[in-house]
Amino acid sequence: MVLLEERVQAEAARLNHLEVRGERAPWVVLVRFGELSLKKGHLRLFLGVLRRNIRGALRGLPISRVDIRPHRCFVWLEDIAAWPEVKRRLSYVFGIVGYAPCLRVPTTIEAMEGAYHLLVPWAPESFAVRVRRADKTFPLTSQEVERVVGAYIQGHTGAKVDLTTPKLTYYVEIQPEGAFCSIERVSGLGGLPVGTGGKVASLLSGGIDSPVASYRMMKRGCQVVFVHFTSYPFTDASSWDKCRSLVSLLTRFQQESKLYVVLLGEVQRRIAVSVPSRFRILIYRRMMLRIAEAIAQREGCLALVTGESLGQVGSQTLANLFSVQRVATLPVLRPLIGMDKQEIIAQARAIGTYDISIEPDMDCCQYLVPPKVATASTPELLAKAEAALDVPALVQMALNTVHVEEFRWP
Ligand code: ATP
Ligand code: MG
16 A cells, blocks of 8 residues: 555655546545543533644644534645654654544545545555445435445446455545545554643652653553652752653653752751661652652642652652652652563563663662662651751752743644
């Protein structure tokens, strides 16, 4: 099958002016989305946000209109040469289940047959016709249209019908706006549109896990604000640089991001003076949660997010998660809690964050920390361990070091 992507390079000018039975056939990307069990009020929010996100993703491209209906979205292309880029950009929009570049023709059998020749100027070995009739005023059923159009294609091309493993599938959707004809479908990311799920603050370390955790929250419709802690200037700024690259990549999925960077080194030095070494990393974590919570409140976030996975390392035992989390009042969400490292790595590779995450860096959790960590802390033990510290003053001190960076895509 020759993808439209390949054809537009050679003949975009011609493809922009196709006619079916004397009438111009414009190109429209037909977008499908899931989550149809949504309630009425929620559906309106979902559609509004999805439309905004699709428009945002296609910024700067020759799109004349983006129409959204309860089950479909129509993106009207002014110039089919933009299709490869439209295809790439829509692949980052959550809430989309699939999309297809279609020729829009009048809702007649003859026009559907005519569009076939324009879309398939070669002879396929075998084919199937798949019709979906959303406009029930059209007199023939989906199966009837499939049979009639299928017989026509067979008669005119000699290709054989194969309903199980066809070399080519001709899709026709009958909508009130016309018949939308296509031969290729692209899978979308699924999930919910970013912006329908509220805002969360994600603790981003520069490692493998936390970018995946952030991605999964976006996939459920959350706008993610990133918070990174670094020991810079006591260490180098390598983890900060990595977080910048990670946020820049992840911004494709939510279009706008903020990265808060907190210089934690001085706080860590104070902790190191009075906290027993085996508890240090846990006290760092408690400080991180407190500071992240202050930032979350400033940003209107309703939860914190971490990349923790149960039992992955000594600091992530159930007892430690419990006693660290005690200091937070916002819920701490851990989308990776039940995942194996291998599953997380596979996701990181698919998203594209893996290669950035494995770059060496100076992680602030290794700063002034012994290799051995207490695996069975209690909130009481940790409270005692930090009793000599002026916690509110340290939180304030850290907040005074905050740098904010903003990212936009595309
Ligand atoms: P990751 O790959 O996300 O670094 P990890 O397996 O290395 O995870 P830890 O280093 O124990 O696990 O960190 C657990 C979680 O705590 C991280 O997923 C992240 O959410 C948060 N965290 C750890 N260090 C930092 C940091 N320097 N800045 C922000 N968040 C951090
Ligand atoms: Mg880490």
